[in-house]
Amino acid sequence: MDETAKFRTQADDLIRLVAVLDPINVVAHGEDGIISHWSAGSAELFGWSPDEVVGLHVMELLQPGSSLDIAAIIADIRTGGAWKSTLEYRHKDGHAITVLSRWVLSEVDGQPVVIQLNEDFRSAASIQESLSAREAHFRSILQTVPEAMVVIDEVGVITSFSSTAEDLFGYEADEVEGENVRILMPSPDRESHDRYIVNYLTSGQRRIIGLGRVVKGLRKDGTTFPMELAVGEAISNGRRIFTGFIRDLTSRHKIEEELRQAQKMEAIGQLTGGLAHDFNNLLTVISGNLEMLEMKLDDPRALTLLHEAQGATDDGAKLTGQLLAFGRRQPLNPRLIDLGQLVSSFSELIRRTIGDSVDLRTTIRGGGNEALVDGPQLQNALLNLALNARDSMPSGGLLTIEVNRVHLDFDYAQMYPQLRAGDYVLVAVTDTGTGMTEEVKNRAFEPFFTTKTAGSGTGLGLSMVYGFVRQSGGHIQIYSEIGQGTSVRLFLPAASGGTAALPNDPGRRAAELPGGHETILVVEDDARVRRVAVARLESFGYSVCQAANGEEALRVLERNPGIALLFTDISMPGLSGDQLAKIVRDIRPDIKILFTSGYAEPEVAGKQLAADGRWLKKPYTARDLALELRSLLD
The missing domain is CATH 3.30.450.20 (PAS domain)
Incomplete structure (x- = not known):
């Protein structure tokens, strides 16, 4: 192939290449800067059509912000293979366009031809900014x-x-x-x-x-x-x-389990109540016939057998009475009673019943502890609870009976089926015994369920207490930890002087409560209680971190140096609240500490609170929590 044909072939190749690249921002010019090709992409980017610019000097047309020596650039290209730089070119209407310009060199008919590929830097930056914004948006979603x-x-x-x-x-x-x-x-x-x-x-x-x-x-x-x-x-x-x-779903499953348990107890109550009623009818017939037979018998041996049968009938009547209590079919005679006075006057009998190895402490807080209840039935319930507490402390211990008026707000009430918000008189019976497992707590109120040895009890004590409280319009809870003790809490609707057992209306909230913007760490092993505490604190304006146990709390604390207050349950599996507080005191002495407990007093659980530690007794209201927090933080 002769040189002329070779150059013609190169020119044809270049024309075809430039044609392929026409949609891209391509400018071709000679060593003298005279434009020989102006792509459609360049026309769109800079505003001039090809007919307007071919034959013009590229530097005079685009007027780069810095003076460029085309000969020097061509020398660099021949040395390095290519040249690139960020340039500020001029648009047809006069505004500046920042481009990333890449120059390569080719030859046509033996003459060098510079091919510029100009990428709109603003467009690339806009794409990058868009990607960065999208990533930031995604990260924001990911974190919130x-x-x-x-x-x-x-x-x-x-x-x-x-x-x-x-x-x-x-x-x-x-x-x-x-x-x-x-x-x-x-x-x-x-x-x-x-x-x-x-x-x-x-x-x-x-x-x-x-x-x-x-x-x-x-x-x-x-x-x-x-x-x-x-x-x-x-x-x-x-x-x-x-x-x-x-x-x-932990919290939802617990609430569903509470509802299933309540429905099961309702069904068992209806069944046992009906059976007890029918059985009482049978006992009435048996007892009546035995009485008539007694009048006709003279044989001492026969009378002895008859008296044993009458005694068994009486025992059967007591048993059916307990079943009727569980089934909420026992006859009640409610009267307006000051429960503080009732417990005070009854405590001496309880003291003699439980023996000297158990120390009894009675605490009556405040006034306004009147409730409409059947006094003798409540005394019977307290006696049952005291005997159960004594049996859980074979080596002795502390038994506390506490009476005080409490308000259960909507947030607390919604955690438990059948519980309505309002004012109640709380009677809490708390021991330092062996405590209950989750399985025992879940079945504690079932009739005939007992953890005692055969012959030591019927298993109807707690079920009778449950039936009495429910029939009185109240609510009963068990709070217990293995090795820590048990607290059985009776909530009986308070009489007058407050809002007793209102419907669950979220609109009936307390007046504006003091809040803040500090960060609070909530540590609570009961997911439902933790959820309510977090919701309350967030409604007060606080930033909230949360943990289900002490070990997790320490990890959260390490990640969040801005935590101002630790709000922790005292009794938790593993690292307990007081142990957690001592560690926090060592590593972050500036943090305030607020304890909470379901026990009547923290020391009942064998816990000594950390220095400056204050505490709220469960159940606490939103007002109690808000005021205690500001008292500590201010």
Whole structure:
């Protein structure tokens, strides 16, 4: 091929290349700066059409902000292969355009031709800013969405982990990002998860994606919890990503369990009440016939047998009376009674009944402790509770009976089925005994359920107390920890002088309460109580961190240096509230501490509060909490 044909071929190649690049911002010019090609992309970027600029000098037309030596640039290109710089060119209407300009060199007919590729820098920066804004927006969503959010790739590796997920699972984000999501799952889901993903990617068969289900999660400390999992799918850069939204169902499950327990107790009460009523009719017939037989018998041996039968009939009548009490069918004779005076006058009998090994302490707080109740039945209930407490303290201990007027607000009342907000007189019977397991607490009010040995009791004591309180329009709770003791609390509707047993109306709230903007750490092992405490504090304006136990609280404290106050339950499994407070005192002596307890007095649980520690007794009202917080923080 001769040189002329070679150059012609090069020129044709260049023309074809420039034609292909026409939509892009391409400018071609010679060593003298005279423009030979002006692409459609350049026309759109700078405002001049090709007919207007071909033959003009590129520097005179675009007027870069800094003087450019085209010959020097061509020399650099021949040395380095290319040249690039950020330039400020002029638009046709006069405004400046910042471009990232890349120059390469070609030859046509033996003459050097410079090809400029100009990228609108503002557009690239705008795209980058948009991406940064989108990422910031995503991060904001990730940190504020109320449900925990976990993002994984198509092989199950965690790529994002929200702050709510950190609180829920107990891991920091940097601990799990890069790990397989199996780390958050108990068996058998842990072993099967990768197979689920592979099966979905190959067959499209869905188990959770787009469907949602209730599964179990695994925390860092090894505990499991129920959760609702919804998984969405998206494709990014040709790869699938899966976003899981997780809702903790622990609190909801507990409330549902409370409701099921209440419904079960209602059903058992109806059954036992009906049976007791029918059985009483039978006992009446038996007792009547025995009385008539007694008048006709003279044989001493026969009379002895008859008296034994009459004694058994009397025992049967007492038993049916207890069943009727549980079934809320016992006859009550309610009268307006000051429960403080009743307990004070009755305490001496309780003291003699429980013996010398148990120290009895009676506390009557304030006045206004009148309630409409059957006095003898309440005394019978207190005696049953005192005997149970004595039996839980075989080596002796402390028994406290406390009476005071309390107000249960809407937030507290909504945690328990059948409980209405209003004013109550609380009678709390608290011991320092062995405590109850969760299983025992859940069944404690069932008739004939007992943890005592055979022949030591009928198992009707607590069920009778339950029936009496419910029939009186009140509410009964058990607060207990293994090795810490038990507190049985009777809430009896207060008489006049307040708002007694109002319907659950969220509009009936206290007047404006003092709040603040400090950060408070709430530590409570009961998820329902923790939820209410957090909601109250947030309504006061505080920033709130929360933890389910002492160990988790220390991790939260480490992550949040701005915490001003620790609000903790005293008795918790593992690291107790007072132990947690001592550690916090050592590492953060500036933090204020507010305790809460279901016991009558903190020392009943064998706890010595940390220095400057103040405490609220459960149940506490929103007003009690608000005022105590400001008292500490101010």
